[in-house]
Amino acid sequence: MRYSVETDYKLFLRNLVQYRWFATILFCLTALAFTVAGFFVKNTYSSYSTILLDGQTTIAPLIGSGDPNAQASDWSKVAEEILQSRKTMTKLMQAMGYIDDKIETQEDEILLSRLKANTHVYLEGNGKILRIEHTDADPFVAKEVASKLTDIFIDATHGYRAAESEEAFEFIDSQVDAYHKKLLEAEDRLKKFKTQKLETGASTETAVATRIARLQEILDQSELDLKEAIIKRNSLDRQLQTEVRTTVSLGRQSQYVKRLEALNDELAKLRLTYHENYPDIVNIKHQIEDVRRQIEAEKKGNSMDLAGIDIKSNEVYQDLRLQLGQEETRIATLQTRIAETRAIIEQERKKGELVNESDAQEAELVRDYNVNKKLYEDLLKRREAARVSKEIDDQHKGLNIKVDAAAFLPRTPSGFRFIHFVAGGLIFGTLLPIGLIYLYQIVDTSVKSPELIQARLGLNVLGTVPDIVNDSDLKAIGRRDALRNSLIWLTMITIGVIGALRVMGN
Amino acid sequence: MSDSFGRALKKVGGSALEPTGYQDSRHDNTIMQRRFEYEDGIIVRSVEAREQIARMAQPFVFTRDQLAEQHIITMDDANAEAQLLLKDLRNRITLTRPGLGATILVTSIGRSMQSAYFARNLAAVMAGDENRTSLLIETHTTDGRLFGEIEHPAGLSDFIGKEDIQVSTLIHPTGIPRMRVIPFGSHEFMDYEYLRSTQMRILVKDVTRRYPRERFIVMDAPPVDQVADVELLNEYADYIVLYLPYGKESEAKIKRSLGKLDQDKLVGTVLGGAPRAKGFLSKLMK
Numbered sequence A: 001m002r003y004s005v006e007t008d009y010k011l012f013l014r015n016l017v018q019y020r021w022f023a024t025i026l027f028c029l030t031a032l033a034f035t036v037a038g039f040f041v042k043n044t045y046s047s048y049s050t051i052l053l054d055g056q057t058t059i060a061p062l063i064g065s066g067d068p069n070a071q072a073s074d075w076s077k078v079a080e081e082i083l084q085s086r087k088t089m090t091k092l093m094q095a096m097g098y099i100d101d102k103i104e105t106q107e108d109e110i111l112l113s114r115l116k117a118n119t120h121v122y123l124e125g126n127g128k129i130l131r132i133e134h135t136d137a138d139p140f141v142a143k144e145v146a147s148k149l150t151d152i153f154i155d156a157t158h159g160y161r162a163a164e165s166e167e168a169f170e171f172i173d174s175q176v177d178a179y180h181k182k183l184l185e186a187e188d189r190l191k192k193f194k195t196q197k198l199e200t201g202a203s204t205e206t207a208v209a210t211r212i213a214r215l216q217e218i219l220d221q222s223e224l225d226l227k228e229a230i231i232k233r234n235s236l237d238r239q240l241q242t243e244v245r246t247t248v249s250l251g252r253q254s255q256y257v258k259r260l261e262a263l264n265d266e267l268a269k270l271r272l273t274y275h276e277n278y279p280d281i282v283n284i285k286h287q288i289e290d291v292r293r294q295i296e297a298e299k300k301g302n303s304m305d306l307a308g309i310d311i312k313s314n315e316v317y318q319d320l321r322l323q324l325g326q327e328e329t330r331i332a333t334l335q336t337r338i339a340e341t342r343a344i345i346e347q348e349r350k351k352g353e354l355v356n357e358s359d360a361q362e363a364e365l366v367r368d369y370n371v372n373k374k375l376y377e378d379l380l381k382r383r384e385a386a387r388v389s390k391e392i393d394d395q396h397k398g399l400n401i402k403v404d405a406a407a408f409l410p411r412t413p414s415g416f417r418f419i420h421f422v423a424g425g426l427i428f429g430t431l432l433p434i435g436l437i438y439l440y441q442i443v444d445t446s447v448k449s450p451e452l453i454q455a456r457l458g459l460n461v462l463g464t465v466p467d468i469v470n471d472s473d474l475k476a477i478g479r480r481d482a483l484r485n486s487l488i489w490l491t492m493i494t495i496g497v498i499g500a501l502r503v504m505g506n
Numbered sequence B: 001m002s003d004s005f006g007r008a009l010k011k012v013g014g015s016a017l018e019p020t021g022y023q024d025s026r027h028d029n030t031i032m033q034r035r036f037e038y039e040d041g042i043i044v045r046s047v048e049a050r051e052q053i054a055r056m057a058q059p060f061v062f063t064r065d066q067l068a069e070q071h072i073i074t075m076d077d078a079n080a081e082a083q084l085l086l087k088d089l090r091n092r093i094t095l096t097r098p099g100l101g102a103t104i105l106v107t108s109i110g111r112s113m114q115s116a117y118f119a120r121n122l123a124a125v126m127a128g129d130e131n132r133t134s135l136l137i138e139t140h141t142t143d144g145r146l147f148g149e150i151e152h153p154a155g156l157s158d159f160i161g162k163e164d165i166q167v168s169t170l171i172h173p174t175g176i177p178r179m180r181v182i183p184f185g186s187h188e189f190m191d192y193e194y195l196r197s198t199q200m201r202i203l204v205k206d207v208t209r210r211y212p213r214e215r216f217i218v219m220d221a222p223p224v225d226q227v228a229d230v231e232l233l234n235e236y237a238d239y240i241v242l243y244l245p246y247g248k249e250s251e252a253k254i255k256r257s258l259g260k261l262d263q264d265k266l267v268g269t270v271l272g273g274a275p276r277a278k279g280f281l282s283k284l285m286k
Helices: A005-018 A020-040 A060-066 A075-083 A086-096 A106-117 A139-200 A205-273 A279-300 A315-394 A418-443 A450-457 A471-505 B002-012 B030-054 B064-069 B080-096 B113-127 B156-162 B192-196 B198-210 B228-236 B251-258 B279-285
Strands: A045-054 A119-124 A129-136 A400-405 A461-465 B102-108 B133-138 B179-182 B215-220 B239-245 B266-272
Touching: A005 A020, A005 A418, A005 B279, A020 A418, A020 A471, A045 A139, A075 A119, A075 A129, A075 A139, A086 A106, A086 A139, A106 A119, A129 A139, A139 A315, A139 A400, A205 A279, A205 A315, A418 A471, A450 A461, A450 B251, A450 B266, A461 B080, A471 B064, B080 B102, B080 B113, B080 B266, B102 B113, B102 B228, B113 B133, B113 B179, B113 B215, B113 B239, B113 B266, B133 B198, B156 B192, B156 B198, B192 B198, B192 B228, B198 B215, B239 B251
Parallel strands: A461 B266, B102 B215, B102 B239, B133 B179, B133 B215, B239 B266
Antiparallel strands: A045 A129, A045 A400, A119 A129
């Protein structure tokens, strides 16, 4: 029941008085328990050595930033790993002479875990100082272990570093090999491609274009020539035809005319002799009619009958004939050429496409090659750096790590000592009941303060009085008080006795 | 009245009452005169009562040890705080109704012998005034033996249980001057039903009428939260005092118990049994 700070305070004091027995007994028990615990706690001694760590070595700036793992060391992790490892502990136990060879028995295991538990590593001074501490009941052992652990740690750290650089070097080396192989492959591919390109005659794009242009020109010229030749031929042909017809026609007409004249002579002769109805005269008349018809026909040019006409004997004809033959030949030649040129052009076009394609391919191959080459060169450089760093680490020069303060022989016990336990017991024994009583006061619902009654219940409180007591009651109270006091004194004396025992025991 | 007034005047010495010192006052002295008369009346009544009271039988007087045994507070013992409180309470009660007696019911929440001690001491304190007498009625069993050496004195339970006993035989003198007691007696009851019996009513009426003036009756009642019939005693009482044991009862329980008591008659509560601090702590607590 809470009301106000003042009532709380007064109530708390009243509660302290009310629960004085509880407080006294709790105090005595706590103080005694702590003292007894302190009595059985062994004095322990801590010894430690400090190691100055500096990731940056004097060599590091000389080799540049080639070493990828020069500064990346997380010291607390490394130290933990090294010092808590079984290997280190085994070495330590060998050095301390606890075991001869290996950890075999269960006792060895227990010893190992105890050593491990009592060894602590602290990283101090901005991560620049490593403190290796060991605690033991024997100060000499503490010092020995701390100093041995420091040695082992330094050795192991170098080993660790060497292994790390070795690993790094190996990795880079393997990478170099891999890239070398890749580079060779790329080179090979490029070579093959170039050869192939030469084989196919695929020249450059511009060359192809000029060739196509030239061919096109030839083609155009040829076509023009062809047209010309055809025209010429046609003209010759026509001339030849005309010439022949004329010649033939003239020949025939003269023949027909001659025949007609002959017929007409005969007729005239016959007429002289014979009547008009004479069969011969009729016959000749018919013949004359026929010839005349033929002449007519010849004049119209309908008859192409060359039979029996000697054209070859005509020189013009011969000449025309020759020219015509020549033109025919030329036409044929030109046509062939045109077809040929077209084919070539088509071929060139295809070649041009091929050239485009191969250019892209080539660019890719070159790029691939270049990239590989660059990486390879870079890796080569790195490998050299790694090799140097490996060499350095192999010679234990890669790390600037040295013992700053060697392990010492501790004089005063460390950790909680008997006196701490006694003091702690007295303080805790006082505070615990007070705290518990205060806690109880918070949860206690019983009515204890007049202020509360007045305010919450509206009751007029006449007063707060202790129990009405008589002499015998007072005597009983006095006896109880004396008992309580003697309990406290007894506790104190017991603590003193235990303390004396311990001092004598040591 | 005038008779007794005269006698009383003689007893206290008339000359002392002469208002000579105020004769030449510039004020109208009638008020003053009346005031003196009123005071005279009180004194006369007191003297009269004292005479009567002086005639009360006082067969024995407790020694200091006997008083302590009965838990009656004496001067300079360890109960100064309680005594102060009791006197304070007495003054509060007597000054509200001067010249008249009263019935005070002392009850508690939760069984506690301290409640009985408190009632007992209240009666004793009341009787401390030479003009007043007190009567303690124990309505439940206590360890008190205020009546002295008498074996099996007739008490309240005998009166209720047997009916043929005179009220006057119940009232026993105590070793404390001017204090009388009606002990609980030796009759045993199965329950607290006796509080509502007619005999109880007769008894209370009888004792309250016997000495209406200057007599204070303290009824020591059982815990109100445990005995339901305590509330019947409400009607007999003029004042109620509630004894509250320190740190034993919850607020809810107190509220419930308060409902049974007549709020108008409730003088107040006493928070008793507080831790008795000594020395440094007691200074801190102030």
